[in-house]
Amino acid sequence: xxxxxxxxxxxxxxxxxxxxxxxxxxxxxxxxxxxxxxxxxxxxxxxxxxxxxxxxxxxxxxxxxxxxxxxxxxxxxxxxxxxxxxxxxxxxxxxxxxxxxxxxxxxxxxxxxxxxxxxxxxxxxxxxxxxxxxxxxxxxxxxxxxxxxxxxxxxxxxxxxxxxxxxxxxxxxxxxxxxxxxxxxxxxxxxxxxxxxxxxxxxxxxxxxxxxxxxxxxxxxxxxxxxxxxxxxxxxxxxxxxxxxxxxxxxxxxxxxxxxxxxxxxxxxxxxxxxxxxxxxxxxxxxxxxxxxxxxxxxxxxxxxxxxxxxxxxxxxxxxxxxxxxxxxxxxxxxxxxxxxxxxxxxxxxxxxxxxxxxxxxxxxxxxxxxxxxxxxxxxxxxxxxxxxxxxxxxxxxxxxxxxxxxxxxxxxxxxxxxxxxxxxxxxxxxxxxxxx
Amino acid sequence: xxxxxxxxxxxxxxxxxxxxxxxxxxxxxxxxxxxxxxxxxxxxxxxxxxxxxxxxxxxxxxxxxxxxxxxxxxxxxxxxxxxxxxxxxxxxxxxxxxxxxxxxxxxxxxxxxxxxxxxxxxxxxxxxxxxxxxxxxxxxxxxxxxxxxxxxxxxxxxxxxxxxxxxxxxxxxxxxxxxxxxxxxxxxxxxxxxxxxxxxxxxxxxxxxxxxxxxxxxxxxxxxxxxxxxxxxxxxxxxxxxxxxxxxxxxxxxxxxxxxxxxxxxxxxxxxxxxxxxxxxxxxxxxxxxxxxxxxxxxxxxxxxxxxx
Numbered sequence: 001x002x003x004x005x006x007x008x009x010x011x012x013x014x015x016x017x018x019x020x021x022x023x024x025x026x027x028x029x030x031x032x033x034x035x036x037x038x039x040x041x042x043x044x045x046x047x048x049x050x051x052x053x054x055x056x057x058x059x060x061x062x063x064x065x066x067x068x069x070x071x072x073x074x075x076x077x078x079x080x081x082x083x084x085x086x087x088x089x090x091x092x093x094x095x096x097x098x099x100x101x102x103x104x105x106x107x108x109x110x111x112x113x114x115x116x117x118x119x120x121x122x123x124x125x126x127x128x129x130x131x132x133x134x135x136x137x138x139x140x141x142x143x144x145x146x147x148x149x150x151x152x153x154x155x156x157x158x159x160x161x162x163x164x165x166x167x168x169x170x171x172x173x174x175x176x177x178x179x180x181x182x183x184x185x186x187x188x189x190x191x192x193x194x195x196x197x198x199x200x201x202x203x204x205x206x207x208x209x210x211x212x213x214x215x216x217x218x219x220x221x222x223x224x225x226x227x228x229x230x231x232x233x234x235x236x237x238x239x240x241x242x243x244x245x246x247x248x249x250x251x252x253x254x255x256x257x258x259x260x261x262x263x264x265x266x267x268x269x270x271x272x273x274x275x276x277x278x279x280x281x282x283x284x285x286x287x288x289x290x291x292x293x294x295x296x297x298x299x300x301x302x303x304x305x306x307x308x309x310x311x312x313x314x315x316x317x318x319x320x321x322x323x324x325x326x327x328x329x330x331x332x333x334x335x336x337x338x339x340x341x342x343x344x345x346x347x348x349x350x351x352x353x354x355x356x357x358x359x360x361x362x363x364x365x366x367x368x369x370x371x372x373x374x375x376x377x378x379x380x381x382x383x384x385x386x387x388x389x390x391x392x393x394x395x396x397x398x399x400x401x402x403x404x405x406x407x408x409x410x411x412x413x414x415x416x417x418x419x420x421x422x423x424x425x426x427x428x429x430x431x432x433x434x435x436x437x
Numbered sequence: 438x439x440x441x442x443x444x445x446x447x448x449x450x451x452x453x454x455x456x457x458x459x460x461x462x463x464x465x466x467x468x469x470x471x472x473x474x475x476x477x478x479x480x481x482x483x484x485x486x487x488x489x490x491x492x493x494x495x496x497x498x499x500x501x502x503x504x505x506x507x508x509x510x511x512x513x514x515x516x517x518x519x520x521x522x523x524x525x526x527x528x529x530x531x532x533x534x535x536x537x538x539x540x541x542x543x544x545x546x547x548x549x550x551x552x553x554x555x556x557x558x559x560x561x562x563x564x565x566x567x568x569x570x571x572x573x574x575x576x577x578x579x580x581x582x583x584x585x586x587x588x589x590x591x592x593x594x595x596x597x598x599x600x601x602x603x604x605x606x607x608x609x610x611x612x613x614x615x616x617x618x619x620x621x622x623x624x625x626x627x628x629x630x631x632x633x634x635x636x637x638x639x640x641x642x643x644x645x646x647x648x649x650x651x652x653x654x655x656x657x658x659x660x661x662x663x664x665x666x667x668x669x670x671x672x673x674x675x676x677x678x679x680x681x682x683x684x685x686x687x688x689x690x691x692x693x694x695x696x697x698x699x700x701x702x703x704x705x706x707x708x709x710x711x712x713x714x715x716x717x718x719x720x721x722x723x724x725x726x727x728x729x730x731x732x733x734x735x736x737x738x739x740x741x742x743x744x745x746x
Contacts, residue, residue, distance in 0.1 A: 014616030086711035095496035111714075115494075202578070202605070205691060259583030261695045271584070399713050409695035415608060416696070 022124040040073045041332050043339060046091075046098035047324075052077035057355050065342045072335045082203075084204040092117050093300040100340065103216065103324045105142030107228070108394040109151055112325060118150040119326035124337045127147055131341055138382065139361030142390055151325045152340045154352075156361040158284045158303070158319035158382045159209055165298035167194060167278045175302040179246070182305040186255040198277035199256040200263035207247070207408035208392045209403075210281060213304040214243035215320040216389035220311045230397040230436045233429035235422060237281050244411060244418035246307070260404050261409050269293060284319065288357030289375060301374065303381060317385035320394070322363055397436075403428045448527050482727070489721040494714035507721035516697050517722075522707045523612050525702070527619070528680035532618040535627040542624070543631035544657050559632065562625030570622075574689030577618045581605045605691055608698030615686050615699060623679075629674050634668035635661060667740065674737040681729050702726045 012142065022349065024053055047058065055078060062074045062336060077098070079087050086103060091097050099348055102107045112118045125132040125140075134142075142270035143151030168174070171192055176182040186196035201207045215224060227233045250256060257268065272280040273293035281304075282290060306314035324343075326336045342348065349365035352358050360366055366379045381390075392402045403424050410416040489507055493500040511517050542562065548554045564572065580586050582602040587599040604614040651659065681706070684703035687693060688731050693700040693708065700708075702722060710719030 025640075062506065089711055089714060090494045171491055200695070257584060259603040259606050260580075262581060262583060262603050263606075264578070267582070267585075326521060364535075402708070406694055406696045409606075410608065413606070413695055 006218075011369075031042060040071050041335050042075055043330075043332060043336050044098040045074050045076045045088075045339070045391050046084075046101045047076070047078050048081050048084040048102045050080055053357060056079075058354065060351075061343055061348055065339055068342075069335075069338065070341070072332075072369075073373045074339060088112075088207075096328070097329050098325050098337050099332065100324050101327065103151060104391070104394040105151065105153070105388040106395040107230070107318050107397060109143055110145055111398075112113045113145050113150050113298060117328050119330060119333055120148050120338075121150060121151045121152065121326065121337065122148045124427065128341070131344075134346065134362050135344065136361040136363055136383070138385075138388055139323075140321055142388065143323065143325075151323050152344055153323035153361045154188060154319035154344065154378075155285060155323070155358045156319070156321040156382060157389075158317050158378060158385075159213065159281060160303055160381070161197075161279050161281050162272070162286065162287070162290050162299055162303040164272070164275055164277075164299045165277065165300055168300075169247065175300065176305050177302075179305045179307045181247040181356065183253075186250070186253070188252060194278040195257045196255040197250065197257070198268040198272040198280040199260045200265040200268040201260045201409060201412065202262055202264055204405040205393055206265050206281075206407045207420045209283075210250075210304075210320060210403050211243055211387050211404075211408065212392040213316075214246050215240060215312075216316050217304070217307045217312040217314060217393065218243040218246070218317065219309045221313055224312070228396050229431050230400075230429075233400065233433055235398070235425045235429050240425070241418045242310070244421060247408075248411055248418065256265045259413055275295075282384070283361045284375070287378060288372075288373050290306070291372065301378070303385075313386055315386040316389050317382060317387075318389045320388055320390040321383065372377070397429075397432045399432050400425060400428045443595040468629055469474045469541055485720050485723050485727075488717055489724050491717045493716050495710075495716055500717075503717070507718050510718065511721050511725070516700055519697055520700045520702045523701045524681050524683065526612065527616050527675045527683055529615050530674045531619060531623070532673055532678050535624045535676050536669065538620075539624045539627035539672070540631055540669070543628045543635060543671060544661055546628075546632065547635050547660075548653065555632075558630060559625075564625070565622040566626035568622075570685040571689050573618065574686060577614075578605065578690055581614055606695055608695045611691055611695060612699045615690055619683075619686055620692070623676075627676070630668060630672055631665060632642060638664045670740045671737060674733055674740065678730050678737070681726065681733070702729075 021163065023356050036324065045062070049055065049058065058076060058078070062076055066072065066074060088101060088103070090102070092115065097117070103112060109118070116434070120237055136156065139153035139156045140149060140151075143149055143153065164288060167189070171188050171194075173185050173188060175416070176185050189196040199206065204397050219227075219237045220239070223239075227237070251260065257263070257271070268277070268280060269286065273278060273290065273295070275297070278400060280290075285302075290429060303317055326333060326340070330336055344362055346362055346365060349360040349362035350367075351371050353360050353366050353375065354370040359382070366375055366407070368376055371379075389395075393405060404421070407416055407421040407424060411418065411421060490502060490666065491500040492503050492506070542558075545551060545557055551558070559714055581588055583589055583601070583603045583606070584603075592598055592601045599618050602610060604613050638660065642664070643656055647659055682703060683701050684707070687699055687701055687704045688707070689701045693704045703726065706719050706722035706726065709715045709722060
């Protein structure tokens with residue numbers, strides 16, 4: 001009697017323990033089969049396009065790859081644009097790194113390189129010249145550090161002003177080539193009661209894209225390159241202040257819609273498409289979306305106009321490639337590279353263009369047979385540009401961009417002057433430089 | 438501990454089982470929970486304290502011991518003070534609004550003439566509390582939108598157009614706009630807690646008070662409030678702790694902007710840890726956050742214990 005009650009008392013505890021053990025056991029079982037020599041090799045693949053339309057494309061590619069390579073299994077995971085920034089940072093500190101992971105180019109990628117989390121792909125690229133030469137230089141270059149390549153671009157993106165052709169024709173306007181023409185275009189529109197530019201800056205990357213181009217145009221190339229390098233950033237060139245003033249001027253003159261700091265970028269795409277504003281600064285990858293929303297109404301695009309007498313190269317374009325890097329901790333680099341090769345081969349790149357309308361850096365992937373006219377022309381503009389100004393927030397150290405970006409909202413609100421902002425940026429740059437040295 | 442005194446093991450003492458056997462049995466029973474708590478709560482807590490003395494980023498293995506430098510920097514960081522100010526502001530408004538107005542609404546619903554419709558009002562006021570914060574955040578972002586939002590449109594309609602404003606986009610008003618959303622969301626929840634407490638008050642108390650000539654206001658102050666005193670304190674403390682743990686509202690609606698004007702402790706911690714890769718600095722934020730919530734939790738525990746006795 002006594003012992004049976006005791007047993008009854010222990011039973012739940014025992015049950016729990018047994019359950020725990022079996023759960024653990026099962027886990028290690030599956031782990032062994034994944035890494036074992038007999039079973040297929042598992043490659044973890046992390047990207048940032050969880051939207052159903054985009055997932056369908058990637059699922060298709062993964063399936064085709066697995067059919068062609070039955071010994072490799074791709075375990076795909078997707079996290080949206082904002083959360084992936086955090087997820088990547090957390091994953092890099094753990095042992096469960098994905099074998100292939102998404103990354104923006106520039107400083108964002110460089111951080112993975114300098115913390116020895118990125119696999120050197122130079123050898124793999126050199127071993128297969130056909131693959132290497134099929135990708136645009138402008139796509140590979142921003143993933144190259146110390147002459148070594150660490151990333152394969154999936155897309156190449158540029159930033160352009162799209163404009164409503166109906167409104168432009170109504171007020172006899174043409175695509176502005178210079179900043180002065182741009183300002184007078186805005187003025188004409190405003191006088192006629194049309195809000196010139198649609199702008200949503202509740203998350204300040206939107207303002208940062210304007211500043212990316214303006215900084216590039218206002219600051220001499222070598223000075224900017226030196227400043228953007230965390231080791232010796234100073235940001236003392238007067239061009240930075242000029243850039244901020246030019247940007248602020250657009251707001252002060254009333255060329256943006258009301259409430260820029262409390263409006264979403266996507267919402268403004270909608271209102272632009274409804275014809276409420278005449279222009280909007282968007283990425284090449286958004287062209288498809290703009291085209292759908294315009295629903296047949298004519299629209300065109302032009303790059304950020306050049307600024308007379310500004311010391312930067314006026315033939316640069318704002319934009320950057322993004323793509324994939326391979327983890328330095330991966331146990332199967334060859335398999336991971338094989339998948340990347342498959343993902344960026346001409347066939348899949350052409351499919352990327354035709355199904356998703358994304359600009360691919362694979363030469364010839366965007367052509368008039370598979371891509372709408374606007375995409376072909378956008379790619380031409382990228383190829384014609386003498387260089388790319390990478391997104392400011394991924395091109396400078398995160399601690400500096402953490403000061404720079406929120407301050408852009410304060411600039412628009414009139415709470416901070418360009419001089420105050422640059423002072424704060426300089427202080428942050430000094431601190432970052434002292435920490436990285 | 439009161440729980441131990443009430444336990445069946447205590448009552449069985451001296452009958453069939455001996456007390457030291459009971460003790461090991463009790464220990465055995467709490468062991469799984471204790472192990473889970475230790476590995477998922479207490480161990481990370483201690484680790485966090487230790488981490489706050491280092492400079493390190495999530496994906497590099499090197500940690501530099503810098504003693505109290507993270508704390509020194511924290512107390513010189515203007516963002517820290519903005520965050521504390523916003524948390525305190527949030528707590529103050531929430532206590533006044535949720536615990537104050539919630540109480541008034543609850544008392545009104547308990548009045549005889551409204552009691553018949555209480556179910557309806559209870560549901561209506563409570564619904565916002567069960568909607569996901571992300572949905573609410575996006576909804577209110579639209580409501581506040583200066584171009585298509587209903588707030589400014591209503592002001593225009595009421596000939597109050599001069600008060601129309603860029604609510605979330607102006608650093609002077611953004612934090613108040615966010616605080617208001619939380620009041621809208623949680624007043625109903627606190628009201629429900631009060632209602633539960635009020636329904637436990639014996640009806641005879643009100644009857645005899647009424648016979649003695651007390652009006653509804655007198656009844657409210659002399660019967661309702663003293664009878665639900667503990668619930669009021671508990672609600673207040675819950676609200677204050679919630680205010681310091683605040684994160685999602687801010688993250689969804691403004692992400693700390695414009696500038697840094699709506700930053701709170703939790704978002705500042707998140708930003709330094711997961712955006713700026715300063716895990717040590719984020720740990721220092723976490724320690725401060727922990728200390729604040731810990732103090733209020735102690736108060737809450739003390740209060741709820743007095744109510745048990």
